[in-house]
Amino acid sequence: EPEVTQTPSHQVTQMGQEVILRCVPISNHLYFYWYRQILGQKVEFLVSFYNNEISEKSEIFDDQFSVERPDGSNFTLKIRSTKLEDSAMYFCASSLSAAVKPQHFGDGTRLSIL
């Protein structure tokens, strides 16, 4: 069964450094998403991406965050200058379309900011 893959599984970064989280969505999916889960809390929406542009973003997704689809398979989340509170699990998801709902999630990248 096709799946969303994320790398790395764990990223440790010094505060203030830039970090890039990578995702390979399911190949025929057109919508891509990033979510965040702080330890012990709910999964929170960050951003959705379609047709090479952001279609929706949350209040969390401020100017420190950016997303990109650099080629036909990868989808990345960049945090420009990391803060301690950015420590969380980051999940990538993809769906066939906005109308065809099921969003399929990867296993996440655990981001630890020191």
Next chain:
Amino acid sequence: QQQVKQSPQSLIVQKGGISIINCAYENTAFDYFPWYQQFPGKGPALLIAIRPDVSEKKEGRFTISFNKSAKQFSLHIMDSQPGDSATYFCAANTEYGNKLVFGAGTILRVKS
């Protein structure tokens, strides 16, 4: 209004019993309600989903009951097994919306 409220926070059920998790929402524009199962160290995995034009959907041991007038929906796990021990999240989305709004999660433990 964008919130989805989930209860209970945790649940312990004996093997073979029924696990019931409840969610409530306010936004009447929500029209897609999935349940996700999450094991430690893994991402949320879609379990079952429902749209408000039906009151119940069943897939194997998992059933979603939906009450549109009360704006509530619930997950029932019949014949609960130790392998069902996981965190369960309800969520909601609008028809052409991009974001899933998640509940706070329920940690289910099935005792053998």
